[in-house]
Amino acid sequence: MDARTFKDAIYGDFARMGKVLSSPKRFELLDLLSQSPKSVETLARESNMSMANTSKHLQALLDARLVDYQKNKNYVIYQLANPKVVNLLFSMKSIAEDQISEINHLREDFIVRGDQLETIELEDWFDLKEGDSHVLIDVRPQSEFLSGHIEGAISIPVEELNDHFKNLPSDKEVIAYCRGPYCVYATEAVEFLKEQGYQAARLEAGVHEWKQYQANQNH
């Protein structure tokens, strides 16, 4: 085998990763799976695709070995095949954030409500949590909370906030987080809680940002 043949083969293999992530829908599926394993039905609903199309994309991810699955009765529960997938998604988002200004505009407008929403960085949360005047809530679906959550958080899925918010101490500020910087659940939660008279702010991080922050602190 000559060098050119070797390079063509090697770059062909490397580019398979790019190819599988060239689809916005497959990217979203991987993001969803990074929060917890999920069934085809759940993934189809969350990503707004047909079951057939969702299954097709999952087959592509399976073929690239970025996901694998376990059967549970009639359900096929898909999960990330390698924790490095999270790093890969991070890396792609990070550079997309730097190079595509539209991303920041979209986030500013839709997630941070044009800077009208009070937000807290993860670094600041670590200071605040030493005191006793804040409570941290995880507003993702409970299955995602059970898969992994920021230490000290209480699970109150945003869809259940109306039923459970009264359990929150009214003399503390509520810090809400969800799937990460591009998830709107925490924004909705903070808006709702403010309407109910609470002090509330959105944490600009999800469970993966928190884990990465912890890992960096422990060096």
Added chain:
Amino acid sequence: MDARTFKDAIYGDFARMGKVLSSPKRFELLDLLSQSPKSVETLARESNMSMANTSKHLQALLDARLVDYQKNKNYVIYQLANPKVVNLLFSMKSIAEDQISEINHLREDFIVRGDQLETIELEDWFDLKEGDSHVLIDVRPQSEFLSGHIEGAISIPVEELNDHFKNLPSDKEVIAYCRGPYCVYATEAVEFLKEQGYQAARLEAGVHEWKQYQANQNH
């Protein structure tokens, strides 16, 4: 804007990175540029593409803002637009290595010659270099050496080894490195030097692996 519209827009932007890296040829171009800025002509030659096709791919990379350029007389010198591109390539390679066993087979067969080539890990080089019995050579094109190289290395491009190897001390072991784990230059250099009676080994790292190793040590 509702949540679904926002997500479709955001994932569309994220997936643009995947899309641009879904082409083996664009991946190779970015890899080449990670070693040093280069002209279209040089990139076409190194990647074995026509000038027209090379230019087309570079326009796609430009559009995604992963590269930018400077003019030098008739030459357009392309370069990486953001150092994070190197991280992104690393991340994609890392997961491809884990998930595509063919990659390791190809490397084993072609780069390490079925384990018949003596190799040294970067960690081990840091021990060896404290002594006085080894010399480190960079066998990439000199322009890449000038762009950045492992500290203490001497530049002897593999194509010029025949003319310059006699300058190497015959009582020391020669450690050769090139662009990284998937570059064959160091393999060719080691084989040539052994034929000339030298003790030689291939360093399983390039300048980026070295920089990353240094950064990790300084935490």
Added chain:
DNA sequence: TAACTATTCAACTGATTAGTTGAATATTAC
């Protein structure tokens, strides 16, 4: 065993992409 549920597959359509060919453009050198 039949009905139901969840998932996957095959075939199709329309859109997108990779590479080539020939032409156009920009800059330099003489």
Added chain:
DNA sequence: GTAATATTCAACTAATCAGTTGAATAGTTA
């Protein structure tokens, strides 16, 4: 001002991809 050099563009062809539709498959439940 012309020729040469480096690069980019437009138009084409063939291949690939995304989503849909209808059917098939696999497993469960009553």
